Amino acid sequence: MKSSWKQIYPWIKTAVLNLDSVESLLCQVVEKMAATFDVECLLWIGMEQGSADALRVYGTPQAVQKCAANLGFASCPICHTAHNEGEFTHPTVHLFRPRSLPAWLLDQQNSPHLKQLDNGDLVVPVTSRGTSPAAEPKGMASVANSLQFVLQLSRSLVKVPIANLAAQSPGQALPHSPFLPFSNSPIHGWTLEEIESVEVICSQIGLAYSALYWRQRLEQSRQQAALIGRISHLLNSTLNPDEIVGRIVAELGYGLQCDRSILVNLSQQPVNILAVWDHPERQLVPLNDRQVNQGDWQNVVDLFKHGGASYLQIGSSEPDPDPLQNWLAAMGILSVLLVPLFIQEEFFGTVALLSYQRDRVYLLDELQTVRQVADQAAIALTNAQHYQSLWLKKEVLLRQNSTLKQEALRDELTQLMNRRSLERELEQLSTKAVWTIQPIFSVIVCDIDYFKLVNDAHGHLIGDEVLQNLAQRLQSQLRWGTPAYRYGGEEFVVILTETALSQATDVANRLRHVVRSTPVQTKIGLVEVTASFGVAQQDVMNDQSAWDVLQRADRALYEAKRQGRDQVQALNPSA
Template identity: 40%
Template sequence: MDRLDSVDWLLEQAVGAIAQTYQAECALWSHIDQRAGRAQVHATPGFWDELAEGISTSNLSELSDAETSSDFETSARLFRLTQLPLWLTDQWRSPQMVQLASGSLIVPVVSPEITLKLETPGWQGSLQLVLELRRPLQPTPSMESSDAAVALFSTTIQGWTEAELQSLKARMAELGLAYGMVYWHDKLEQSRQHMAMMGRMAHLLNSRLVPDLVVQEMLAELGQEFGSDRVLLLHLTQHVDVVADWARTEPNDPEPLSSLAGWRDAADLFVQDGVSYLWIEPLSDTTEGLRKLLHQLQASSLLLVPLFLQAKFFGMVCLITTDAAHAYALETVQIVSQTMDYVAIALTQLQGYQTPLPWLDSNGVLAGTTMYESDRDPLTHCLAREALDRELKRRSSKALWIDQPPFSLLICDIDYFKLVNDSYGYPVGDSVLKTLAARLQHHLRKETPIYRYGGEQFVILLADTSLELAVEVAERLQQSIRGVSFAAPHGSIQITTSLGVAQQDPNRDTTAWDVLERAEAALLDAKRHGRNCVKAL
């Protein structure tokens, strides 16, 4: 073993070498987690049927095949078990060399620990590996009958010479040292990768990407770092909303994710019971709703981590895995929990973004100048139609849409403006438009954006404004314009305006364009009622 690529490579090589040296079927148990009831097994063919048939398929997942030599007998296959046999549980409590009723020889490998009681006999440390060996002539009953040990000491072990037992102890001690070295090397490399990921997330927070895209990129980082097939960010209030969704391949959801009832069970556990995370698998001891959720998402496992914004429950991040061989380690949960702070910062930034807002380029990157410094309508100096489209797109982002304070849109239309152009000419019409725009801005707060929507129409966006207040603003504007005289070549002219008002309603509208459509419908209603009035929908 002059090359140590990874823990799995090391154990595959060890299984083949041990099987060849001792002419025995070999199973090497690793990643033993007594609390979660998990383990991985690298096994030669003599154990394959027993592992596959002795444990239900829901507890067993074949990960890979790896040939360690040209002989079939020494090829190693890797299995993942989510239920430990009783004899392995006994080894966890009291690791020692024993022989099972099946004839299997059990040789545990314990990690060394520093202790002040050096004279204490027996094994010291924690269980790293367990080697199970079976000679071809020994019986191979079911796993249930292999739970009882027929001997506790090596002197009573049958079918093995003392020299072989001593040799096995020495080889397994060497393997334990190599395993520990590679294991901690892998852990160090994983820690470096995690730190690099956290650094990339910090960079995202400090980037010029808009917060909505920052959240999406963070989900992608989580999914790629931990081998997930899909990552969801969910917002839970009265409704369940999918804020962001990252997937390796295009998902095929049989029903809308927001309609799945299991999310509520998870939220109750997070909020009422104070659970810090949920790890859901087919055999998990959990609610029926969460087991159904696992099935509905067509997943083999789910990792759910709560998200709080300023101590208020917002929702959760869900890491979805479809590969039964995939398992999340405890440190994965810890890293995902830490990244929730970054996601919370991005969402807080998104919710706190107020006008004037920076422009976004086609990639969602903030441009260097604000919308108040460029891209204005050359005639009225109001913001151009393109600026409105970008602002509506930003406000339609999932993360902002479902949790932002309600905003209102006003559409102001000059009544019979075509008659002004036809009667007095386009220069007078242009003068009316410029004067009207200036008067609108005079009666609004400086930071309130006004957009020239097209022709004689203007759109006003009132952030954090209810429909009732928006109607009051519209009526004030309508009255201020009605009493003004506009200069013309042969005297002055009077104009009136009609206004339509609509407030964002997340239960009815799906995007900011829906709000704009309702404002347009309200404007048509005002025109049907004789113009020179305000209507709201």
């Protein structure tokens, strides 16, 4: 087949208008070059980003296999579906990252030029402009001709003439190309006409790539600016902390188009995933805390805590994987971007963008966006602490106002806060966004000893008098703003915010003494009463919510009853 740029030029003209991404262009470049020149083709791109992780390669199947035999894969190839278009039949294109780089590619980064390798492959660099570096003003050549990508074309050398660029007939000029070397080296397996066609095609592809690349970057910048704006608006909204954190993670995942976005609390054991967003078009295995091990993240924690990195891009297919990379591989995750999150200069955790379908490498402006979002998430969590404090103060003020709403939250008999009010506070203390960063709280559960005997001996009216009297005694011994709750029957609950177990135990002992110190005056005379108490402190490592703390306080109360009543029992956080 006589190859000519005229066969491929009409496609280049329409590519900028019709294609939706740079990736689509690169895939089709490989397809068109392979079909037009009857070659196996590799396209190397990402060198200009200055990071080995950014390098990726598109190629036809046979060329990819050859590359794998020489260099190995850092990530498994992703297959792009083959298709037919017009007169061309396009082979399947694979995308992969090589484990190592060929020496000739490093040479192309320093000095882009057309070159034939020892194995016969033709190396064609594509730069941002189609003029010779030698013709550029001093100091401007590297800018004007920055390397965009490199084509590696491989074909059989049988029955193909030799294009000796320095041995042309008299009067025949060399093709004007920024790629051709000024040497006497012949190009084996390629005609002069084909070399000229390659030069024209690559020049036009470079322009098409630049137009698509900057159009795509402009749109990405616009979307990222809109993303930061939406998240800033979230911080000023009236949503509760869990909703805000969840929305931030969702906005980030959608804006950066990853497969899954999560916010992980690494400040405590075990690791706690505060929020998860999954791409709506992906069918992903659900994440839960059981799949996340603190030890897997230890290297990351140490690195971020000591300021060793401002972000990490980690792949699962490394030659010597650490525990986190093994976890990624087990979960089917090809790569992850981790950005640390600090609250009031203390390391808290990380924002993680997970990629399941391809080994994703993020651009510099995308990394800057993620870092800004991480800072906003830290602000949201700091605000959540303030929100928690303000909510509790608001509850205190509301309890002082005798409104109909508050009457509905009080126990009619004892005038303590009722079970519904207790559930509201437990739910507030269980807010996931602040669970590990709020001050430690403790729960006291109180139960009147042998209260059934009081009811059986004296009747329920006397029993009600005893309940009312004890309720007043309990409330009178608590600090201002700390309510006692009637949990049910003869059982009461006290929640002590910003209070550790030892202090809460002292409070419980004070309450026990005030209950037993003076008999209750009733219509039938004095009734002696004692009570048993159970105390538990929030355990951020093992408790999932404030309900868990209440249940442990209940177990402590049962132990106090079992050991003879009229006493205080406390369960340590690990119990």
